[in-house]
Amino acid sequence: MMKQPNILWICTDRQRWDTLGCFGNRFVTTPNLDALAASGTAFACAFSQNPICSPSRASFMTGRYPRTTRLVRNGQQIPADENLISRLLANAGYYCGHAGKLHLAPGQPPRAIGSERRHDDGFSVFDWSLHPPDIPSAYTAWLAERGIQHKREPVEGSPYIEFGMPPETSNPGWTAQRAVDFARTNAKSERPWFFYCSIEAPHNPFDPPREFLEPYLRRLDEIPLPRYTPGELDNKPVFQSSDRTGAWGGTNSGYYAAEKMSTRDHRLIRAAYWALIDHIDFEGGRIIATLRETGQLDNTLVLFMSDHGEMLGDHGIYFQGAYFYDEMIRVPLVFGGLNRLQPGIRSSALVELVDIVPTVLDAAGVASYPGVQGKSLWPILTGQAAPDQHREDIYSEYYQSIPTGYKKLGGAYLTGLRSDRYLLTVVHGRDDGELYDLASDPPQTFNRWADPQYQAVKIQLLKRLCDRMADTIDPLPPTEAAY
Ligand SMILES: [Ca+2]
Numbered sequence: 001m002m003k004q005p006n007i008l009w010i011c012t013d014r015q016r017w018d019t020l021g022c023f024g025n026r027f028v029t030t031p032n033l034d035a036l037a038a039s040g041t042a043f044a045c046a047f048s049q050n051p052i053c054s055p056s057r058a059s060f061m062t063g064r065y066p067r068t069t070r071l072v073r074n075g076q077q078i079p080a081d082e083n084l085i086s087r088l089l090a091n092a093g094y095y096c097g098h099a100g101k102l103h104l105a106p107g108q109p110p111r112a113i114g115s116e117r118r119h120d121d122g123f124s125v126f127d128w129s130l131h132p133p134d135i136p137s138a139y140t141a142w143l144a145e146r147g148i149q150h151k152r153e154p155v156e157g158s159p160y161i162e163f164g165m166p167p168e169t170s171n172p173g174w175t176a177q178r179a180v181d182f183a184r185t186n187a188k189s190e191r192p193w194f195f196y197c198s199i200e201a202p203h204n205p206f207d208p209p210r211e212f213l214e215p216y217l218r219r220l221d222e223i224p225l226p227r228y229t230p231g232e233l234d235n236k237p238v239f240q241s242s243d244r245t246g247a248w249g250g251t252n253s254g255y256y257a258a259e260k261m262s263t264r265d266h267r268l269i270r271a272a273y274w275a276l277i278d279h280i281d282f283e284g285g286r287i288i289a290t291l292r293e294t295g296q297l298d299n300t301l302v303l304f305m306s307d308h309g310e311m312l313g314d315h316g317i318y319f320q321g322a323y324f325y326d327e328m329i330r331v332p333l334v335f336g337g338l339n340r341l342q343p344g345i346r347s348s349a350l351v352e353l354v355d356i357v358p359t360v361l362d363a364a365g366v367a368s369y370p371g372v373q374g375k376s377l378w379p380i381l382t383g384q385a386a387p388d389q390h391r392e393d394i395y396s397e398y399y400q401s402i403p404t405g406y407k408k409l410g411g412a413y414l415t416g417l418r419s420d421r422y423l424l425t426v427v428h429g430r431d432d433g434e435l436y437d438l439a440s441d442p443p444q445t446f447n448r449w450a451d452p453q454y455q456a457v458k459i460q461l462l463k464r465l466c467d468r469m470a471d472t473i474d475p476l477p478p479t480e481a482a483y
Pocket of ligand 1: 013014052053054307308
């Protein structure tokens with residue numbers, strides 16, 4: 001019998017879907033991830049279940065919705081009875097490793113010193129880092145052992161971006177190197193392995209290595225400005241106009257306030273963001289090359305995705321918050337490597353990140369368990385199912401997920417439903433919401449929530465949203481008998 005496939009899961013932080021060449025971005029240089037997509041399936045319409053780090057990560061690492069895992073906001077620890085994919089695979093005999101960000105527990109000192117608090121996560125190798133170099137971690141220890149000082153240098157004329165560390169000593173480079181070392185060490189192992197390579201980029205600070213940023217600075221005038229129509233926020237939930245005056249729900253007044261930025265500021269931030277994407281591609285390429293050199297690529301499922309998006313000035317907002325625009329929750333999702341995959345599939349199916357865990361379990365030939373709520377993509381990856389059909393709609397939640405955000409506004413509690421045609425957002429506890437008709441308004445600019453012509457559609461969508469809230473209730477504990 002053939003050895004079970006290895007699993008390499010590369011997760012980035014705040015990388016929106018339209019950032020890879022294979023998804024149509026003509027500025028970035030992403031040959032390695034584009035080639036990975038060509039070897040398997042590129043999902044163009046994959047959505048995260050929450051726009052904030054910890055709730056999204058707890059959800060996609062368990063295959064369960066944020067409200068089901070109960071980790072709904074940053075600063076909470078995932079409950080001890082939740083099973084990560086690494087735990088499920090370790091139970092089945094996999095050797096599991098991790099590097100970089102995990103963020104399933106508070107990351108802020110003194111709650112986290114050197115590492116976040118772990119639960120029974122199944123990882124045998126665990127090299128944690130978060131917000132380098134400000135928080136002590138395996139990465140800062142690694143730098144210190146080598147006598148390397150973490151430095152950033154200003155980019156002339158911008159308070160928003162910097163030149164970061166060179167690739168080989170940068171945090172993304174360090175994280176990728178842990179994956180390279182793990183893959184080499186275990187190349188001849190009898191046991192299949194799982195590695196979760198969690199690269200904390202293109203998250204701010206926007207500090208790419210000089211060699212990746214400079215090419216963009218030379219063609220700065222070509223970089224498109226954010227999509228923003230003056231006045232578009234006037235009839236939208238108040239969280240958005242608030243974030244326009246300072247990102248992250250007003251936790252830092254005036255911080256990355258799009259309303260204060262010049263066209264040059266916008267272009268420089270986009271340049272740095274895309275340069276970080278190019279850096280991610282470079283590091284991903286090194287890991288994939290290692291798998292190829294060690295003869296493991298054909299038997300390794302390589303999966304690339306991100307935890308949520310980044311507004312990047314679109315709709316007049318930077319960073320992330322209480323909204324479900326495509327910029328916010330639509331992410332790249334690519335599966336490749338493993339030679340059992342059908343190559344060259346492009347899927348426009350609506351996919352949720354909760355669908356990844358059952359897909360990985362199917363690839364590994366490991367039985368699922370009753371708590372998993374996602375729906376496997378394995379039939380699409382292997383060419384057994386039509387690539388463009390998977391779900392009727394996707395569901396996402398925000399329950400005061402940035403705990404310090406929107407305090408002056410009484411907090412933010414929202415749920416959202418995105419179909420092929422519409423995006424509906426409900427603000428709970430207020431008579432407010434959003435409705436976008438993607439047929440006439442693909443950029444999601446004009447809110448139809450109160451438009452008389454859209455009231456019948458709105459009621460239908462509200463019913464569908466209610467259905468999703470009902471069917472995302474925890475299937476656990478299992479039903480063991482008729483009574
Ligand atoms: Ca994040």
